[in-house]
Amino acid sequence: MCLPTGTPVCAPYPQILRTSVGTYGSEIVLNHMKGGSVCDVEPHSLAARLDIQSGDVIVSVNGHPLRDVIDFNYYAGEPLVEIVVQRGRETLRLAAERRFGEPLGVSFAHPTFDTDIRQCVNRCEFCFVAQSPRGMRRGLYIRDDDYRYSFLFGQFITLTNLTEEDWQRIEQQHLSPLYVSVHATELDLRRRMLGKADAPDILTQLRWLAERNITVHTQLVLIPGINDGIHLEHSLTDLVALYPAVRSISVVPVGVTRCHAPGLRAYAPEEAARLLEQVQPWRRHCREQFGVTLVYPSDEWYLLAGRSIPSAAEYDGFAQLENGIGIVRQFLDKWRRLKSRIRRRRHRAIQAKADEMFHEEERSLDKVQGRRQRKAGITVACGQMAAPILQKVCSEMEAIAGKRITVFPVINNWYGGNVAVSGLLIGRDVVEQLRGGGMRDQVLLLPRVMLDSTGKVTLDDLTLEEIECALEVPVVVAQSPSDIWEVLQDGLVSE
Template sequence: MIEILSVDPGSIGAELDLEPGDCLLSINGEVVRDLLDFQLQLSEEELLLEVRKKEGELWDIELEKDAGAPMGLHFEHPEPKQCGNNCIFCFVHQLPSGMRSTLYVKDEDFRFSFLYGSYITLTNLDEADIQRIIDQHLSPLYVSVHATNDQLRSRLLGVEGPPILDLLRRLTAAGIEVHTQIVLCPGLNDGEELERTVEDLQALHPGVISLAVVPLGLTGYRQRLPTLESVSPEIARSVLEVLERYQEQLLDRCGTRFVFAADEFYLKAGIDFPPIEAYEDLGQLENGVGMVPLFRSDAAEALAEARSLESPEFSTITGESSLQELEKFCVALSKKTGVIIHLHPVRNEFFGGQVTVTGLLTGRDVAAQLRDKPLGEVLLVPDVMLKDGEDVFLDDLSLNDLEAELGVRVEKVESSPWGLLEALERHAR
């Protein structure tokens, strides 16, 4: 059962006289264990709810509604199952102290993989979990494979898990679709092992929908951790050669390129990106695959729509890896609109200088490095730098704190060309 925390006024739940403190026991005879069970049942049009009122009375409620229509009921979010792996490249193990506690949580929960697209290794599943995935058809799932050589995979994960191919075969045979990823660690799962993993996973297509290859991330805080090699330009080029060869073969054989490289490989290798069409449905976008080509496509469309504006001077910020693309767009947007835009790259000192993505910048690094820079009247902060639903950075510095430190108006904007253009238009005089 799950307890109702709040009920939206005027909602279906309110019309049924449901209240905070009531407990939902079952839907259509199926026990409701957590939020996932509840959300899956919302797809039904006819529902029989078994409810225990907060006073203890049992109610049976029959209703008809549109499939998927919200009921206005809110429940406590389930705590994620914790990851028991000890991955040699784990980013959480490389975090400095002083960040909010939730950033040190390692989750490994198939429910979150289905609901939010988070990657899991499948190492902590028991038979009941596997059967629940199959029975409730929790598809697609997002699985970190890293290597199909089980001995090597165990070394990478720091634990011995079930044979990954056997588990993937069982899930895909049951109709579960899976997106997969490899965190590439030079000298370990590249070269022949990378080719082996690509071949093994593509053999499970279409059940295995796609494979993303992303480089490991190293910070300056790897105390008492295995020594790992970062992805060099030479390694990046060799990885791209392998993946592009497979893409060509698989497109001809399967009708899909199947395997995709994270943008960082192209940036490190100094090789230009494929056209956005080569990323097909951008199914691995949240994994950093195709973000630059999508940015370029959106930038071209935004610039085509931009017009001359009378607006104040603006400034915005970016991580080092995005500087070149954003700089081109800001120059072109400034020329098209006549608005002065100051773009400031921020070095990630908090993580030791090796992490270059915008989304992992901290408020204190931004404040320290922008203190003497020209900021105009408004500083535009990309929303990718902030916690979902809150205006705080990774280190809990808020936008209001940043505004006070820099003495300039600070606004959150969507992390896209459209976000910048809309901000300029919003302030047009």
């Protein structure tokens, strides 16, 4: 196989027996067993028919030893599936014909089985992990750069640490799409930004992927005076030319914490406005030429510059929502639709209960039932950046419901700098700033994005119960406008 020109062939990455990975770095202890440990089996699936059980270790599929969940899904994509399972000291060989549309139905304890997450070999001065204050749990300081996690979970990678075997596998198993941190397409500039003098040419790598019909979503993290201005023009020219292999180009401002490298600074509002003016012609061009906007500034630019958020149509399906591209637009549109339903249903049924009238599919309220309740007000905590948008929505809710909502922007003292997003709030900052702040008879709503995958633990390991105890108020997790509206209509607190 012909590798991209300039790509270093690294030694195979060593297998590590202990690591900290997963959402917010949950601790995982690995073992010497090959294959993947099953943690759950979906009912009415192929795995259920084969009587695969939680705790089983799947060793191979159709004769192929397994490295990770990608191998499992790839090799199980045949009409006849034969699976070798280790159950205690017993080895089982299970086989069945896969029915049309039947899910495999296996969840593994760890997506890469007994191999550690691939870590970054670059030394970027703007790396957010490198800027993180010391004192958090170990997993938050892992600088991951793993193509498997890019394919599975949409995590961004730099393509600087791939081995020849990795490139072969990407081609053979057609691992698409991948999410790639480009930052700059000029080779010398990118090498300086990555702190890696032998970093391969990203354009050569992207063209290699394009030739094999592997699509990529890219990001440009901009640093004032480093890779913006004329350098941004250069990068956009190169990346737009690779459409449709390059499916999206996000433009994101650098995050700066209180522990930033000397000379690193955040963008000012007037600079954000100029950036939006610079990329707008590219957005118009791509829309006219390709029918998609392709170049997507993150929400932060619009909020910092005080500009209106683009319409949903301009996000073309929200391919980089997890990267802060279009979250505000989705929130506003959900409120607009909910507000319309509220008005229509109130007109038809004034006397009906609000929580029955205004239920929305995506609400994710954690209700506590069967307890004595009392009337309460609402305080909605959020990051400073989201506060103006949230205040606008909550003011409209107040006008409709005739009830008071307090929006409380929490200052991120832990990370400091320009870190003002809700997703990086820690529990201690919430508690310290709300304690003694007149929270009596209040319900505290916390944003879902500040919690781990379980929806119960903050970045600094505080549980919802611990926050409730510290503030002596009930805590509810809110993800959408309907979550806030339901609490507002209930106006109740469990005692």
